[in-house]
Amino acid sequence: MSQAIQISEYGGPDVLRLVDVAVGDPGPGQVRVRHHACGINFIDVYQRTGLYQNPLPLIPGGEGAGVVEAVGEGVTHLAAGDRVAYAAPKPGSYCQARLMDALHVCRLPDEIDFETGAAMMLKGLTVNYLLLRTxxxxxxxxxxxxxxxxxxxxxxxxxxxxxxxxxxxxxxxxxxxxxxxxxxxxxxxxxxxxxxxxxxxxxxxxxxxxxxxxxxxxxxxxxxxxxxxxxxxxxxxxxxxxxxxxxxxxxxxxxxxxxxxxxxxPTLFTHLSTRERTQAMADELFEVVRNGTVKIRIDQRYPLAQAAQAHRDLEARRTTGCSVLLA
Incomplete structure (x- = not known):
């Protein structure tokens, strides 16, 4: 089981509700990740309001970092116990644990902590494809x-x-x-x-x-x-x-x-369409963070249960730098 933030209808921040969900075991090509932190991005607001529509009920969020608990058949680049971070095209990161496709999950270097990993993947890979590829x-x-x-x-x-x-x-x-x-x-x-x-x-x-x-x-x-x-x-x-x-x-x-x-x-996930490209772009991001060229500033931290407040702050433009939910 996992606690998760879920919406059953589109609307304002108040539709974000804390619920218990069953997680299960990973299928072929999947991993189960236990989150330490989840990134918050404006695309999550689009998912909540229905600007970007997804089947309901929905767990928002596309960015997180934590530890692999289990891997499914065919996954060779990850193993149980690996520290990982990801930006994923399918929502579902506002939770303690989730199943997801392994394609977009990357091993997180030991020098980078979980909060930084959760805050930087979607945003850092976005900057990568903009400045280097767009x-x-x-x-x-x-x-x-x-x-x-x-x-x-x-x-x-x-x-x-x-x-x-x-x-x-x-x-x-x-x-x-x-x-x-x-x-x-x-x-x-x-x-x-x-x-x-x-x-x-x-x-x-x-x-x-x-x-x-x-x-x-x-x-x-x-x-x-x-x-x-x-x-x-x-x-x-x-x-x-x-x-x-x-x-x-x-x-x-x-x-x-x-x-x-x-x-x-452009969209990020057109660029992250293959395992090889995902890893190459992540490696470029990891390198500039590890060598100090890019520092990931986290100015807002919220418990998972306060996701609605995080959205209010984001939409009111009260935030600077990155925001994370602590799972």
């Missing part, structure tokens, strides 16, 4: 300027550090002076408080009117049009989230009028 047609080179929205959040603070290590000049946005200062502390070259400044005007000022090569945008509806206006010709708009709501339909001719722009809506 690139403008002209590529990115040291000295190039990029725009990254929500730069003081869990994904954003990792991006600030990794971008600096790659030599990119990251312009970030955040909703308070305190959050702007935090992102600059973590490597952002410039920060814009979008509540007190027009981010399009500031980006043009910072870049001498040229604009940026790429915008990485997890906000969605509220920033989409402005982000397009920040791009230089042949620039790339990478929308990887919908924190303010989904981007409404628009005319493709808009991209032509603004300078032959490119638009993509």
């Amino acid at each position: 690139l403008p047609v002209e590529g990115l080179a040291p000295g190039d300027t990029i725009l990254f929205h929500a730069a003081a959040g869990g994904v954003g603070l990792i991006a600030c550090q990794w971008a600096k290590a790659l030599g990119f000049e990251l312009i970030g946005t955040a909703g308070s002076d305190e959050k702007c200062a935090l992102a600059k502390e973590y490597g952002a070259a410039h920060m814009i408080n979008y509540r007190s400044e027009n981010f399009v005007d500031r980006v043009k000022e910072i870049t001498g009117g040229k604009g940026v090569k790429v915008v990485y945008d997890s906000v969605g509806k509220d920033t989409f049009e402005g982000s397009l206006n920040c791009l230089r010709p042949f620039g790339l708009m990478a929308v990887f989230g919908n924190a303010s709501g989904a981007v409404p339909p628009f005319a493709p001719n808009t991209l032509a009028a603004k300078g032959s722009l490119y638009l993509t809506r």
